[in-house]
Each structure stands twice: as structure tokens, then as C-alpha cells.
Amino acid sequence: MDRKEFIKVCGGTCLGLVGITLLNQSCTGTHYVQGLSADNKLSVLKTEFKIIKQNKPDYRKYIVVKSDKLEFPIIVYRKDENSYEALLLKCTHQGIELNVNGDILSCSAHGSEFGNKGEVIQGPADQKLKSFPVLTDEKNIYIQLI
Numbered sequence: 001m002d003r004k005e006f007i008k009v010c011g012g013t014c015l016g017l018v019g020i021t022l023l024n025q026s027c028t029g030t031h032y033v034q035g036l037s038a039d040n041k042l043s044v045l046k047t048e049f050k051i052i053k054q055n056k057p058d059y060r061k062y063i064v065v066k067s068d069k070l071e072f073p074i075i076v077y078r079k080d081e082n083s084y085e086a087l088l089l090k091c092t093h094q095g096i097e098l099n100v101n102g103d104i105l106s107c108s109a110h111g112s113e114f115g116n117k118g119e120v121i122q123g124p125a126d127q128k129l130k131s132f133p134v135l136t137d138e139k140n141i142y143i144q145l146i
Helices: 003-028
Strands: 032-034 036-038 041-045 050-053 056-059 062-066 074-080 083-088 099-101 104-106 120-122 134-136 140-144
Touching: 041 062, 074 140, 083 134
Parallel strands: 032 062
Antiparallel strands: 036 041, 041 140, 050 056, 062 074, 074 083, 099 104, 134 140
16 A cells, blocks of 8 residues: 555545544534523523433433523533533633533634633633532532622
């Protein structure tokens, strides 16, 4: 195999793998919920994370919470049964709403990318995302809007 053919084969394989990964992520879909607001908090039922797969309970990794009180939605990542992380889906570069791609949050305007803890993975953004304290009880998740 010559160099040109090798590059074609490897490039095609890489593109195929990227395409399958993106397709696989898009099949799961993003679950949007309306948060209930009171006393400077948004509340969401923990059951919003629960799904049934092959007659067994499973859990979404994240949900996106919308509220009339906020200009931008909040993504809530489930770490475990009582541990959640909430991030504002607003790019810190120029204030554009971020797209959710699993653990990567991306800005369609200039390509900034953030991880699921809000850290900058790729600029031009240079500040991490705004995060919110999260409390829980037996049934609910409370996102404190401070």
C-alpha cells in the first residue's frame, strides 16, 4: 500500500468513527424539562433522570432544565443518586446558547467547547461556565439560582 492510499483509508476510517459516535449520541436525545421556580430555586423531580431499558431501570446522564426566570437553560448532570452538577448553557465568550453533545457543550458561533464540569476545553472562551449549587431531598433536585 502506498502513502496516498494509506492516508485515504485512515482518513475514511476516522471520519466513519466520528460519524458513528455522533449518530450514537444523537439517538439518545436530550431530555428537556420545565423547572418549577420558587424562592430563587428551580426544582426538578429526580424521576426525570429515570428511564426503562429492556424492562430494567436506568438513568440519563443529564437533563436540560428550562425556566421562564432564565434567559438560558441549565444542564444538570447526574453524578450518582444524590450528586448533581448544574451549569448555565451560556457561552462565556459572547453569550450564545450552547449545544449539548453528551459531556461536551459547544458554541455554534465560534467553536468554544466546555466539559461537563464547565471547564473550557477549546477557546476562544477563556472562562468556565456559570455553575449553580444543587441540593436534593428524597424526590427533588433544587438548583439554587444565585
